[in-house]
Ligand SMILES: Nc1ncnc2c1ncn2[C@@H]1O[C@H](COP(=O)(O)OP(=O)(O)OP(=O)(O)O)[C@@H](O)[C@H]1O
């Protein structure tokens with residue numbers, strides 16, 4: 593059973609269809625890529641999946657249960673966590689405290705300190721653990737946002753351009769982190785413009801263009817797909 597199943601999702605802003613009959617799935621234990629040009633609708637689809645935006649048509653189910661009518665907090669309680677393209681961290685709190693706030697909401701709240709220490713280690717944030725988040729370069733701040741999402745032990749994790757601002761070494765470490773999160777049994781959905789990262793880490797990739805899924809398949813299939821080359825990868 594798919595952790596996430598989206599079908600027929602349509603969202604219109606005025607007369608413009610940002611999403612038009614979108615279907616996609618994500619499986620536990622896998623990293624699923626969601627790519628496409630700027631304005632394709634990737635972040636809007638995350639808003640629909642996480643319950644921040646109601647689609648005018650279509651359904652979303654998590655773990656086989658239809659959640660289309662549920663709000664964001666009830667979806668979070670069913671194991672969904674996400675990061676935002678525009679970060680939503682507490683800038684005046686330290687890295688550690690940002691993670692603690694999230695851990696205290698999750699299933700490990702009674703052991704929040706130990707969970708936070710483990711996350712800082714896993715994310716490689718030890719050197720900046722006591723720094724205010726608003727003093728960090730964006731690459732590191734994005735990692736804190738990923739850490740906050742991981743702190744609630746999600747079964748479905750939506751990541752919106754988490755590697756933007758990372759250098760090559762950081763991206764390589766991040767790829768290993770994503771594989772390890774997936775191997776813990778989480779379904780990871782990755783929106784990302786870094787095609788090296790997407791193609792190396794994803795099991796399957798969905799391609800959105802102008803609000804429609806134009807292709808879905810393995811990274812090798814996507815790289816060779818004529819429609820994808822024309823819409824996106826040809827000039828990437
Ligand atoms: N709140 C909104 N009101 C009106 N139009 C919107 C709104 N949010 C998004 N859009 C439009 O919907 C379309 C999809 O936007 P979206 O942010 O989902 O794209 P994206 O694939 O995430 O792009 P990017 O790669 O630049 O982040 C765009 O045309 C955008 O201008």
Ligand SMILES: [Mg+2]
Nearest residue numbers: 634635636677
């Ligand atoms: Mg976006």
